[in-house]
Amino acid sequence: MSFSRKFPFAKRAMPVLLAAMLLPSLASAFSPFVVRDIQVNGIQRVDAGTVFSYLPVKVGEQFTEAQASEAIQRLYATGFFSDVKIDTANNVLVVSVQERPTIASVSFNGMKEFDSKAIIKSLGQVGFGQGRVFDRSMLERAEFELKQQYLSKGKYGVEINPIITPLPRNRVGVSFDIFEGDLAKIKQIHIVGNKAFSEGTLLDQMELTDSGMMTWYTGTDKYSREKLEGDVERLRSYYLDRGYLEYSAEPPQVSISPDRQDIFVTFTLHEGEPYKLRSVKLAGDLLGLDDKIQPLVEIKEGETFSAAKTNATVKAITDYLGSLGYAFANVNPNPVLDRDSHEADLTFYVDPGRRVYVRRIQIGGNTRTRDEVIRREMRQQEAAWYDSSNIKSSRDRVDRLGYFNEVDVHTAPVSGSPDQVDVNVDVKEKPTGLINLGVGYGSTDKVILSAGISQDNIFGSGNTLSLQVNTSKTNRAAILSHTDPYWTKDGISKTTSLYYRRTTPYDSRDAYGDYEVTAFGGGLNFGVPISEFDRVFTGISFEHNKLGRLSQQYTPQAYQDFVAEYGEETNSFIFNLGWSKDTRDSAIAPTKGSYTRLSGDVSTMDLQYYMLSAQQQYYLPLGRAYTLAFNGMADYGKTYGGKSFPVIKNVYGGGIGSVRGFEGASLGPRDTLTNDYLGGSRRLVGNVQLYLPFPGASRDRTLRWFLFTDAGQVANTSGGACARGIGGYAEDPCGWKYSAGIGLSWQSPLGPLQLSFGRALNAKEGDDKQAFQFQIGTGF
Incomplete structure (x- = not known):
């Protein structure tokens, strides 16, 4: 049968x-x-x-x-x-x-948007992959999952064709032929139901935008499901920050044009009414610290409810309790609504939990960097009470080393010990060696060529070794340096350097001077941290200077006088001492904080002079996308041996970095024989700059345009008359110079780029103006 x-x-x-x-x-x-x-x-x-x-x-x-x-x-x-x-x-x-046959291999043809390994892993989660039993239903499911991945990236025109190839021993090879198609872009975003705020105001809060002038660069018009979900939350936060406690929204409606090129997104909102706070209270176990916790409450009675202030209060209280060892403190805000009067009573319920201490700090993921390099940055200590502020500081310090792509610091309870936790520091190392070749161009230095090799974490020790060479129209330099950031256990750093420089000082447009200054030397410098933001530095260097290409007819008179007074070659020891403080939120594109630096150099032997320098920067955020920046610099040099200040140590002003709108290095005295720019022993510079978001790139902090006004003066401290050049060529080269204009700053792939178009506001006869200026590799 x-x-x-x-x-x-x-x-x-x-x-x-x-x-x-x-x-x-x-x-x-x-x-x-x-x-x-x-x-x-x-x-x-x-x-x-x-x-x-x-x-x-x-x-x-x-x-x-x-x-x-x-x-x-x-x-x-x-x-x-x-x-x-x-x-x-x-x-x-x-x-x-x-x-049924088994799947021997899975491959993709035409896939560019994704990494094939990541997609194979994703398909494995739906039961489709190498070694699995081949099943048509699973194939359809895999095809659907693959298409969903593309749709999440805005690739709505994707076409996927699976090809099944029979293989010996009852196996099959599965190949997906993929035509990715063009990226569908957002044509329009529409908001319905908004009454309190305009559609433009709400669109400004979102990451996604419709296609615009700069979206080719920002990519904000590329549809993404994850970004859309983020924008839903941003709108919700915007309303809650303004008291709309009954705010709600329907799921966004997304439609696509028949040609699958344009996407239309519609948000439907239900605003409700804003609520004011009738009372704000603390409840729960406050540990008798009411007087310490109460000032941490940022939101007050009578104010409109703000989710941002409420969350900031929760964080402040949690962080404060965390700094006392309460690692698992919980603060729960509970608003009770009175819908008739549109008022709310807000209560923060505080549960500190159990106080704990750190049993062990465990380092993981460092295959090359030594444990001690990471441990010495830790401010949280083993066998000490848990301190959330110290753990955050530790994480930031490890990240600032620059040796790791990822730094994750988290705590884990110790099994069987409710009053203990372990702190796990997991890092993902990145290559710290760098070979660079660069070509740049500046309106002052013209073509700039640079090359270098450096290793920031040599042999995993945390030390830095580098060799840098660059050349331009006015400067050539080669610098070899080694830095040990922890020369002592207390964090005193030591930097040893050797350098060579050859400089042809700046010529004015009507100058015909011909000469060069060659310097080589070495230095030993130390840095002493005195707080998380403050550092004192000191050191000594030896320098040998030689003037070359000299002639009676073409060498500027100031350099002929220097040779007559000091000789063609000089030797000097230079001692330096300084202090810096940096609280900026970013060294690349700061939006808040300040930077202060004070320093002094004292030279002995052949060149007997001192130079005092100061710089102060301050960044003031104005709303979400605007930053007002202030910068001030001062330099003051003088001799103490009875001779005149050495012209080879003069400072310069004019151009990017000081007073834009005037040609680079053009401020200050002129040579009486050749009209060369001489610079001076005293310099004062002030800048005010308003950073604004670039149209279409408002969320990219590295691309900003700005309005600026500059003021500066370069002169000598000897008290003598200001040299005005041949026959009084320049009317007032040592006077104050003012300018204003507009500019663009961008952290380009080639380095920091700054463009400016400035107008000299008080230029006088003989002043050299330069409206358009740009530089790759410059700061403020």
Whole structure:
């Protein structure tokens, strides 16, 4: 007697059901019997024992038609087989199966948007991958998952064609031919239901935008499901920050044009009314610290409810309790609404939890960097009370090393010890060696060529070794330096350097001077941290200077006088001492904080002078996207040996970095023989700059335009008359110079780029103006 049924490839449920329904009628002549033996035919990869485990009968047991039906259903349900047949002959149960093929390989043709390894991992999560049983339904599911990945990236025109290639030993290779198509861009974003705020105001809060002038660069018009979800939350936060406690929104409606190129997004809002706070209270276990916790409450009675201030209060209280060792403190704000009066009573419920201390700090992920390099940056100590502020500081200090792509610091409770936690520091190292070749251009230095090799974490020690070479129209330099940031356990750094410089001082437009200054030397400098933001530095260097290419006719008179007074070659030891404080939120594109630096150099031997320098920067945020920046610099040099101030140590002003709108280095005295720019021993510079978001790139802090006004003066401290050049060429070169203009700053792939168009406001006869100026690799 034989019972069998062929099942279609893609759908298994219906054939199994039909087999169960038809089996009794097909087995009308079948009567129960005791199984003498069981045979399995057709298996290749599946073990016979696996088949036996799914059969509802064993040798020596009675086999019935109900069990035959159950056996077929069980074997089909495994997904291993495309066909199952049961035969009986002389009390022997014969099970014949046809195995489904396995997937030998998964590949992609035409995939550019994603990494194939990541997609293969994603498909594995839906049951489709190498070594899995091939199933048409799983193939359809994999195709759907792959398409969803593309849709999340805005690739709505994607076409996916799976190709199945039979292979020996009942295997198949699966290849997905993919035509990714063009990226669908957001054509329009529309907001419905807003009354309190204009659509433009709400659109400014969102990351996604419609296509605009700069979206080719920012990419904000590229649809992304994740970004859309983020914008939903941003709108919600915007309303909650302004008291709209009953705010709600429907899921955004996303539609696409028939050609799958344009996307339209519609937000439907329900604003409600803003709520004022009738009362603000603290409740729970305050540990008797009411007088310490109460000032941390930022939101006050009578104010409009603000989610931002509420969350800031929660964070402040949690951080404060965390700094006292309460690692698991919980602060829960609970507003109770009075919908008739649109007022709310806000209560912060405080649960400090148990106070804990740190048992162990564990470092992981550092395959090259030594543990001690990371541990010495930790401000949280082992066997000390848990301190959240110290842990945050530790994380920031490790990140500032620049050796790691990722730094994750988290705590883990110690099993069986409710008052202990471990601090785990997991890092992901990045290459810290760098070979760079650069070509730049500046309106003052013209073509700038640079090359260098550096290793910021040599041998995993945290030390830095670098060699840098650059050349331009006016300067050539080669610098070899080594820095040990922890020369002592207290964090005193030591930097040793050797350098070579050859300088051709700046020429004015009508100058014909020809000369150069060559300097080489070495230095030893130390840095002493006195706080998280403050550092004192001191050091000594030796320098040898030589003037070359000198001639009586073409060498500026000031340099002829220097040679007559000091000689063509000089040696000097230079001692320096200074202090700096940096609280900026970013060294690249700061929006708040300040930077202060004071320093003094004292030179001995042939050149006896001192130079005092100061700089102050301050950044004031004005709303979300605007920053007002102030910068002031002062330099004051004087001799103490009775000789005149050495002209080779003069400072310069004019151009980017000081007073824009005037040619670089043009401020200050002129040579009476050649009209060369001489600079001076005293310099004062002030800048005010208003940074504004670039149209279409408002969320990119590295691309900003700005309005500026500059003021500066370069003169000598000797008290003598200001040299005005041949026959009084310049009317007032040492006077105050003012300018104003507009500019652009961008952290470009080639380095920091700054463009400016400035107008000299009080230029006088002989002043050299330069409206358009730019520089790659400059600061404020």
